[in-house]
Each structure stands twice: as structure tokens, then as C-alpha cells.
Amino acid sequence: MFTAIFGSFESGIIYAIMALGVYLSFRVLDFPDLTVDGSFVTGAAVAATLLVAGVNPALASVAAIFVGFIAGCITGILHTIGKINALLSGILMMIALYSINLRIMGRSNVSLLNTDTLFTSVEEFFAEIGIPSSWGILIFMTIVTFLIKFLVDRFLKTEIGLAVRATGDNQRMIRSFAANTNTLVILGLGLSNALVAFSGSLIAQLGGFADVGMGIGMIIIGLASVIIGEAIFGTKTIVRTTFAVIGGAIIYRIVISMALRVEFLETGDMKLITATIVILALVMPKIIDSMRDKKRKKQKIRELEAMPAVMNGEGEHNAPAK
Secondary structure, three states: OHHHHHHHHHHHHHHHHHHHHHHHHHHHOOOOOOOHHHHHHHHHHHHHHHHHOOOOHHHHHHHHHHHHHHHHHHHHHHHHOOOOOHHHHHHHHHHHHHHHHHHHHOOOEEEOOOOOOHHHHHHHHHHHOOOOHHHHHHHHHHHHHHHHHHHHHHHHHOHHHHHHHHHHHOHHHHHHOOOOHHHHHHHHHHHHHHHHHHHHHHHHHHHOEEEOOOOOOHHHHHHHHHHHHHHHHOOOOHHHHHHHHHHHHHHHHHHHHHHOOOOOOOHHHHHHHHHHHHHHHHHHHHHHHHHHHHHHHHHHHHHHHHHHHHOOOOOOOOOOOO
């Protein structure tokens, strides 16, 4: 049980980077970006191909970030300059990336089992100071993920970041201040997919392979992480919301891991489990709020019914004697 939870926490902290990217597009920009399913694989494909070619793991990961940024920007250009529907822009880019990813890898799967990766160096570093490799990877990824969270928090509080947030809230309003909303949308989608691609490159290096189908359903995983985190931790501030997204990604992976340990569920049921989790995360808060509203109404009715008893038993005040 502990091993399963530990593994889920380890992968969850990496998927949290992808979830932060989904948060930027879906929540901040209010853009239903389906590019994620393709850019996640693009990051993995670029990193894996460069690693097999002998490129430094850090440079390979940076290259994955850059390529993911380009993919997101193209989606933004299709929508803003090409005037294509937001949802359709993401779908078109996702389909195009499938072929591009095959071109990058040269085949459907690239193995990294005998290749030095970013985590190989991390394991060696922590082994020298007496920390087990699994704990070393977890510590390293926790630092990296929270560093990215800090940078996202800082960006969203800058002038450009505030303009991106305003674009997601009300494009007409931000245009009235002479802001170029097209550029802001392209920038936001680029940053979103850069994080997604970086997460993909890390998952490929952790798992030891990159596969052309590893991004299927990734947008649902990202949405599930965002929704679960917001429902549990709240969204009062940007700092709290990004923390909630990270927490949601970890909780999601743990729930999936525990669900797959149930006897009648199989690995092929993972997408069904994911859909069920998202549905519950969307519906449960509304049910809870509805129950709270009913409880408040009943409380007010009881207070109103008790008021006449307070007013001298008859519901009327005695007039003062003259």
C-alpha cells in the first residue's frame, strides 16, 4: 500500500506541472485548449529523441519546453489571427501534433532504458549523500514543481500576467484599455503548453520511454486535477489556487492508484474512473452548497418562528401605563 501511494505521489508531483499548464489555459484564459493531448507527447518525443542522440538531459528538457511553447502559440494564432473557433483550434493542433510527434521520434516508441536521463543524475547526486534514489527523485521534483508554481504566481501578478487574467475574464474590457488581446492569448497558450510539454518530457524520463499514444486523455487528467484541487483547497487567491492544482494532481493519482487495487477494476477502466472522479468533483460541491442553503433557510424559519415568543409571549409589547 505504501509503495503504491509513494509511487502515486511521485508521478502526481510531475503531472502537477501539466495541471498548472491546464489551469493557465482553462481557468486563467478561459480557453478550452485540447492541444494538451498532443503537446504532452511532443515534450516527451523531443526529450527522448535528443537523449538517445546523446544530448545533455537538462538541454533536452529545455528543448521540450521550447517546442511546447511553439505548439501553444500556433494554437493561439489559429484562433486569434485565423479566426478559428477556440475548441476547433486545439483539436486541429492536437491532430497535427500526432503526425509531428511520429516524425520527431521516427517510430511510435522510443526507449530510454539504457540512456542517461535527468533522473539518472539526480539519483547519483542523492546516492552520494546517502539518500535513497526514490526519495531523491521525489525531493528533486517537489523542489522543481514548487519553483514552477512560484514563477507562475509571480507571472500572474505582473502587469502582463494581470492583462492575461483580464483577457480571460473580459476581452472587451481589456481591449478598451488598448491592450492587444491576440498577443496575450497567444502568450498564455504558449506558456500553458510549455509547462505541459515539460511535464511530458519528465514523465518520459521517469518511465524510460516515449510513446505516441501516451498523451491520450491528458486533458481530462489535467482538468480532474484542477477541479479536485479547487473543490478541496479553494480558490481565494492565486497562490492558494496554484497550490490547490498541485494538491489536486497528487490526490488524483493516489485515488486512481487505490481504485485500480479494487479486484473488479482493471487497468483499462482508468478512463472510466477518471470520468467518474471529474463528475463527482463537479457535482458534489453543488450538492453540498444546496444542502447548506437548505440548512440556512430552515435556521432562518426557526428564528422567525421563535420571535413572537420573545415578544412577551403574545407576540405584542404591552403599552406603557399613562
